[in-house]
Amino acid sequence: MRDYRLLIFDWDGTLVDSIGRIVTAMRLAAEQCDLPQLDDAAIKGIIGLGLPEAIRTLYPQLEDHLLVERFRAAYSDQYLLLESEPSALFPGVAESLEAFRAQGYRLAVATGKSRHGLQRVLQGRGWLDYFDVTRCADETASKPHPLMLQEILTHCRVSPKQALMVGDSVFDLQMATNAGIDSVAVGFGAQSLDSLRAHGPCLAINEFSELRAWLGAHAHEKTLGVGEYVG
Numbered sequence: 001m002r003d004y005r006l007l008i009f010d011w012d013g014t015l016v017d018s019i020g021r022i023v024t025a026m027r028l029a030a031e032q033c034d035l036p037q038l039d040d041a042a043i044k045g046i047i048g049l050g051l052p053e054a055i056r057t058l059y060p061q062l063e064d065h066l067l068v069e070r071f072r073a074a075y076s077d078q079y080l081l082l083e084s085e086p087s088a089l090f091p092g093v094a095e096s097l098e099a100f101r102a103q104g105y106r107l108a109v110a111t112g113k114s115r116h117g118l119q120r121v122l123q124g125r126g127w128l129d130y131f132d133v134t135r136c137a138d139e140t141a142s143k144p145h146p147l148m149l150q151e152i153l154t155h156c157r158v159s160p161k162q163a164l165m166v167g168d169s170v171f172d173l174q175m176a177t178n179a180g181i182d183s184v185a186v187g188f189g190a191q192s193l194d195s196l197r198a199h200g201p202c203l204a205i206n207e208f209s210e211l212r213a214w215l216g217a218h219a220h221e222k223t224l225g226v227g228e229y230v231g
Contacts, residue, residue: 002182004215006132006158007100008149010167011111011118013047013189015097018087022047025082026058029074033067035059047190048112048169050137051075076117086124090188092209097130099212103219108152109134110165110175112143132156144174149181166211173199184211 012018023043030037038058046054055062055071062068100107108131111118115136122128133155141147153163165176168189173196176183185201186208187193193204203214 002161004105004162004164004182004218006106006108006153006156006163008108008110008152008163008165008181010048010165010169010172010186010189011109011113011121012087013168014166014172014186015089015093015109016087016121017090018083019044019047019190021079021082021087025075025079028078029071032074032078033071035062035071044190048143048167048171050112050142051114053137053142054112079117083121086121090208092207092212096208096212100215105215106132106156106158108132108156110143110148110152110167110172111135112137112171114138143169143171144178146175146179149175149179153179168196170196170199173201184214 009015012022023040026043027037036059042058046057049057051072052068055068059071062071097107109118111134113121113136115138118134118136119128122130122134133152135148135151137143137148140151149163149165153160160180163181164184165172165179165181166184166186167173167176168186169191173183173185177200183199183201185193185196185199185204187196187204187206188208193206197204203211205211205214
C-alpha cells in the first residue's frame with residue numbers, strides 16, 4: 001500500500017469551476033481571429049494542455065505564426081474579462097485542502113495555465129504561499145510529458161510512489177502514468193469519468209469531498225496493516 005505524502009492538483013476543472021469560461025474564451029478568440037467555431041467537446045478535449053499546444057491541436061491548419069500569437073492574445077484577453085469575478089472553487093475544495101494540510105500532506109499544483117495566469121488567481125485568493133510548489137505549462141514541458149511532475153517531486157524530495165496526481169483530463173492521468181505516479185480522476189471538470197477511467201486511475205470521483213474520505217480510509221487501512229483482521 002502506497003504511503004502518499006504529496007498531493008498534486010490540476011487547477012482548472014479540478015479545484016476551480018472554470019471550464020465554461022475557458023470554452024467561451026476560446027470561442028470568442030476564434031471569432032475575433034476569423035477561425036472556424038468548434039464544438040464544446042473539442043474545446044474541452046484540449047483543456048489541460050499549455051495554450052500553444054491547445055491551439056495547435058484545435059487548429060492544426062494554422063501555420064501563420066502571427067495569427068497563432070493573435071489567437072493567444074485574444075484568448076488571454078477574453079478570459080481575463082470573464083474572470084473579472086474569479087471562478088469559484090468546487091464544493092468541498094477549500095475544506096478538503098485545509099484538512100490535507102492539517103494532516104501533514106504536502107500540496108502542489110501542476111497546471112496548463114501560464115505562470116502569469118496562475119499567479120494572478122493565487123494572489124486573488126491570498127494563496128501565493130498556500131502550496132509547497134506550483135508548476136505551469138509555460139515554464140516546463142506541457143502535459144502529458146512527465147517533466148512537470150518530475151520537477152515537483154524533486155522540489156519536494158518525494159518519490160513517485162509517495163505522490164498522487166488529481167485531475168479532470170486525460171492529459172493529467174497520462175502525465176501521472178508517464179511519471180510513475182498514482183492518479184485520481186475527477187468527473188466534474190472537462191471530461192467524463194468514462195473517458196478518464198480508460199487511463200487507469202486508482203480512484204474516480206464525482207465530488208471533491210470523496211477524495212478526502214478515500215485518503216482517510218486509505219490512511220486508516222495503512223495504519224492497521226493490509227490483511228489485518230479487524231474485529
